[in-house]
Amino acid sequence: QQQVKQSPQSLIVQKGGISIINCAYENTAFDYFPWYQQFPGKGPALLIAIRPxxxxxKEGRFTISFNKSAKQFSLHIMDSQPGDSATYFCAASKSGGYQKVTFGIGTKLQVIP
Amino acid sequence: DVKVTQSSRYLVKRTGEKVFLECVQDMDHENMFWYRQDPGLGLRLIYFSYDVKMKEKGDIPEGYSVSREKKERFSLILESASTNQTSMYLCASSRWNEQFFGPGTRLTVL
Structure with a gap:
């Protein structure tokens, strides 16, 4: 049962272009939506997060758009750079206390020069 | 900076062996997590712990157990390793919502 659906699984974007990754969630109790960035050989690291x-x-070239009624959120990377090439995971959780985080399956982004 | 360290980057074990994966965090976080990462499946939660000696099953606990005797240390145990447990294992810690991950252990079971 996949509670957070992420697409696409892979993405190739030209340098300077806009990268867009989409996620949809099912559990309306979720109220914290982070994106994690993972470079090869490293663990994921928090990139940006939003509450509903x-x-x-917006943080620099990275923007989260959130649509509460549609239960969807997306990551936009403006002016994509080769250094942005990484795997991106969306996630969702309830805030406060100890909470499980449900991750999407990940999007492997490649930015080509 | 928060640091989460994992005992091994690469590990090769044989089917049936007992395997211990160790994770240590240095920021006094209450919560610790074990995930496995597989292509096309993302990060799946195996177990988590919100306090010393406390543990909760995640989404895929079968074939695994955990131990948390000290706040900073969370161990994942494969009682009898099987080939379908070949994977990347990631440990994380958190106090509130942000999770801090270790570099991962790539485990191969032959």
Whole structure:
């Protein structure tokens, strides 16, 4: 049972382009939606996160768009660079205390020069 | 900086062996997690712990057990390793929502 559905599984974008990764969740109790970035040989690391009280959050070239009614959220990487090539995981959880995090299956992004 | 370390980066074991994967965090986090990462399946939670000697099953606990005798250390145990447990194993710790991951242990079971 996949509670967080992520697409696409792989993505090739030209340098300078926009990378878009989409996720959808089922559990309406989720109220924390992070994105993690994983480089080869490393563990995932938090990139950016959003809570459902806002529809968009921007940090540099990375933006999360959130649609609460559709239960969807997406990551946009503007002006994509070869250094952005990594695997990206969306995730969802309830906030507070100890909480399980449910991850999407990941998107392998390759930015080509 | 939060640091999560895992005892081995690569491990090769034989079917039926007992395997211990160790994880240590240095930020006094209450919560610790074990995941396995497989292509096309993402990160799947095996077990987690929210306090010393406390443990909860994740989504795929079968064939695994865990131990948390000290706050900073969380061990994953494969009682009798099988070939379908060949995978990348990731440990993480958290206090609130952000999870901090170790570099992973790539386990091969022959």
């Amino acid at each position: 009280d806002v529809s968009e959050k």
